[in-house]
Amino acid sequence: MKRSKNKKNVIWLHSHFLYWMGGTKFIYQVISEIKKSRKIGKIIIGVERSSNLIKKNYQEIGLEINEINVISSNNIFYWLLLPVFLLVDLLNLRRLIKKNNLKLKDTIVISSMFPMNVVAEFSGIKHIQNCYEPFAFFYDEEFISQFSWLKKIFLKILALIYIPLDPWATKRAEVLLTLNTTTQKTIKTVYGRNSVKTQAGVDSSFFKPYVSVAVQKKYHGRKIVIHSTDYSPVKGTDKVITAFARVVEAIPEALLLITTTIDDSARRTVYEQLTEKLRIHNKVRFLGFVPIKLLPQYYSLASAMVQGASSEKSGTTSMSLPVKEAMCCETPAIRPDMGGEDVQDNKTGFLVDPNNTHLLTKKIIFLLRHDALAKKMGKMARKTIKEKYTWKKTAQVFLDQLR
Numbered sequence: 001m002k003r004s005k006n007k008k009n010v011i012w013l014h015s016h017f018l019y020w021m022g023g024t025k026f027i028y029q030v031i032s033e034i035k036k037s038r039k040i041g042k043i044i045i046g047v048e049r050s051s052n053l054i055k056k057n058y059q060e061i062g063l064e065i066n067e068i069n070v071i072s073s074n075n076i077f078y079w080l081l082l083p084v085f086l087l088v089d090l091l092n093l094r095r096l097i098k099k100n101n102l103k104l105k106d107t108i109v110i111s112s113m114f115p116m117n118v119v120a121e122f123s124g125i126k127h128i129q130n131c132y133e134p135f136a137f138f139y140d141e142e143f144i145s146q147f148s149w150l151k152k153i154f155l156k157i158l159a160l161i162y163i164p165l166d167p168w169a170t171k172r173a174e175v176l177l178t179l180n181t182t183t184q185k186t187i188k189t190v191y192g193r194n195s196v197k198t199q200a201g202v203d204s205s206f207f208k209p210y211v212s213v214a215v216q217k218k219y220h221g222r223k224i225v226i227h228s229t230d231y232s233p234v235k236g237t238d239k240v241i242t243a244f245a246r247v248v249e250a251i252p253e254a255l256l257l258i259t260t261t262i263d264d265s266a267r268r269t270v271y272e273q274l275t276e277k278l279r280i281h282n283k284v285r286f287l288g289f290v291p292i293k294l295l296p297q298y299y300s301l302a303s304a305m306v307q308g309a310s311s312e313k314s315g316t317t318s319m320s321l322p323v324k325e326a327m328c329c330e331t332p333a334i335r336p337d338m339g340g341e342d343v344q345d346n347k348t349g350f351l352v353d354p355n356n357t358h359l360l361t362k363k364i365i366f367l368l369r370h371d372a373l374a375k376k377m378g379k380m381a382r383k384t385i386k387e388k389y390t391w392k393k394t395a396q397v398f399l400d401q402l403r
Helices: 022-034 052-059 076-080 082-099 116-122 149-162 165-172 181-191 213-218 237-250 265-277 292-301 315-319 321-328 357-369 371-388 391-401
Strands: 008-017 040-050 065-067 107-111 126-130 175-178 223-229 254-260 284-288 304-306 333-335 349-351
Touching (some): 008 082, 008 116, 022 321, 116 165, 165 181, 237 357, 254 292, 304 357, 321 333
Parallel strands (some): 008 107, 304 333, 333 349
16 A cells, blocks of 8 residues: 555664563553554664564564664673664664665654663654653662662763763653653653653553453462562562561461562562561462463452552653553552552552551551452442553554654
8 A cells, every 4th residue: 555645654762672561561552553543654663672572462463673783771781882882773773764765754763761862863863752761770869779889880980971962862852752740740850841741551451350260269268469570679579578478467368479570580589588587488479470361360360459669760660550450450559659640549549658568568458358348449440540541542642743
């Protein structure tokens, strides 16, 4: 079919698709929606590295992931030789443009945070930045605090050298998009410019209340609490486990299921040791990476979803897709107040600072003991998510900017 002249080609640049986590899922869902629009021509996806799982996911919707580098930001050598790898990114980006016969006047680059925003700006093509948060390695003190002193020194050196490039690229972007009111405030503070709120979405036809007979039998007689993490300290998994130890004292049949987006065995061992220290190792199950098709069942099985992260500078923390997905499965959630992001206190869950162990414990126990009320809150939670958070609405924000 001949493409009309007013159709826009989109090049989406992201550092890597190595893990099926919040930011990666966000891009996948938005691309899945915008490709349906008649306004859109070709969609070219350029990432430095990608896992086979995520390549397969894109192949299923008729798109190819183009790997534009040999390593990415999860490798220390990448940062040691950053200018070299950014040049490789830029050269491969230009090859993609030539290979796909893209006319620059009809093409828009959508980038994520540093350093892909820099690559996008150097491309000379109209640039929209999708900024989940200001680059955490430069600006998020809580995130930086989790590292060893040696890594902290390394990050300070990186910031000293490269931090001028980040605001330069962000301020030059035609449009700056971000997740919610919380990240809008942080971006305004760091970059001094306004941004357009996208929100996140949930596929309510997939994330819906359902538990198979097999899963029900597996956890028969248990009161389930679920927690999603990547095992990094900012996710607050230690806070959730500590509170849960007190929950077990009141409700012996309670069981904590911990899912993860990154199966980091070294960090998982730390939390396993914590459960042993608290003598609840038989009350906690580390499930690892749960296959996507099974996630709704585990969310539906739980009486409560508990978020332990509280950093307002982290976009994926304030967005928290697992919280929204669980709510869409009629599971009430307990999370810190992030500017009215999703949970309505005492209606669809509870807003609790995870540093307040006593209150966190109290609210978990309340949901486990009051089944009827928890189910009522869960139904209201699903209704809220279905009405407010859809990928169609999120994609429309992007389409409005792709002119």
